[in-house]
Amino acid sequence: MVLMNVSNSLPVLCIVIPCYNEEAVLPITSGLFLGELADLVEEKLVSDESRILFVDDGSNDATWKLIRSLAESNVHYTGISLSRNRGHQNALLAGLMEAREFCDISISIDCDGQDDVRAMKDMVIAYHDGCDVVYGVRSSRKADSLFKRTSAEGFYKLLNKMGVEAVFNHADYRLLSKRVLEEFSHFEEVNLFLRGMVPLVGFRSSSVYYERHERIAGESHYPLKKMVALALNGITSLSTKPIRIITMLGFFISILSLIGVIWAFVVLLMGKSVAGWASMVSLVCFMGGIQMLSLGIxxxxxxxxxMETKHRPRYIISERTSTKF
Incomplete structure (x- = not known):
């Protein structure tokens, strides 16, 4: 009789962590991730072959040096370095595609320590219950400033209004099963907005709610400017609703213009036409603004x-801490 190794029946987890200039926070949060992974292994929720994968997104500080040092100190740490900075979404995708080769489930999380690592246990339990996608969702934004809370919630509402299927108050803290990763690998677009793309894959999903904390150390890499750019990229990458709005606006303005022409013709026939400089300038400025906005969209x-037609690689891996996971 052949005895089956119990650890082989447990899923191999890969915790994927994009990093960009995180030398201040990485020495602190790496221990938190390892501690949580150890707890999951001890509770027999995941295999001891599970790994923590750091993705260095072309950092210009000592981030990659720290990742290599961590990999040398503990077998559960591993890492890849991108050839240049490609942005958070591309770095995260690189990590997920790398993890796909050896893991059964992946959990993506930011390096800054704001996301509660203890939520990973509930995510893995949901996976054992049959979920292929588990979203980490913020239970509240009490810790945020009024401006941050308002702008962030407005960000998600705008996405939904524009036709992007995104989970409210969910960023990139999520669990994905291997079969989701396999299907996701067929998505070949260059313009990435993962929190809007993952729901398109389908499969059974659920949500885990957690409290988000202040950043442990270092500076945020997502100021308002990047949030606006992310929203714009998400909308234009996953929805054609703005184009439809332009069409409807153009139709509405055309109706108003037709009414205006009829009114002007009637006034002319009645002999009551008067040169209206202010109204003419206002009309020209309004139409000019609408046209420029429409052309911009x-x-x-x-x-x-x-960019999509060029089929350029979305990332290039320049170095690995190990050739085999």
Missing amino acids: IGEYVGKIY
Whole structure:
């Protein structure tokens, strides 16, 4: 009789962590991730072959040096380094695709320590209950400033209004099963917005709620400017609703213009026409503004089509801490 190793029946977990200039926080949070992984292994929720995968997104500080040092100190740490900075979404995708080769489940989380690592246990339990996707969702934003809370909630509401299927108050803290990763690997677009793309894959999903904390150390890499850019990228990458809004706006303005022409013709026939400089200037400025805005939105879509047709690689891995996981 052949005895089966119990650890082999447990899923291999890969915790994927994108890093960009995180030398201040990495020495602190790496221990938190390892401690949580050890707890999951001890409770026999995941295999001891599970790993923590750091993805260095072209940092210009000592981040990659720290990742290599961690990998040398403990077998559960591993890492890859991208050839240049490609942005958070591309770095996260690189880690997920790397993890796909050896793991049964992945959990993506930021390096800053704001996301509660203890939520991983509930995610893995949901996976054992049959879920292929488990979203980490913030239970509240009490710790945020009024401006941050308002802008963040407005960000998710705008995405939903524009037709992007995104989970409210969910960023990139989530569990994905191997079969989701396999299906996700067929998504080949260059313009990435993962929190809007993952729901498109489907499969059974659930949510785990947690409290988000202040950043442990270092500085945030997502100021308002990047949040706006992320929202714009998400909308234009996953929805054509802005184009439809332009069409409807154009139709509405055309109706108003037709009414205006009829009114002007009637006034002319009645002999009551008076030169209206102010109204003419206002009309020209309004129409000019609408046209420039419309061209800008259309330009965003044309630019994305241009980038997609090039089929450039979304990331390039320049170095690994080990050749085999």
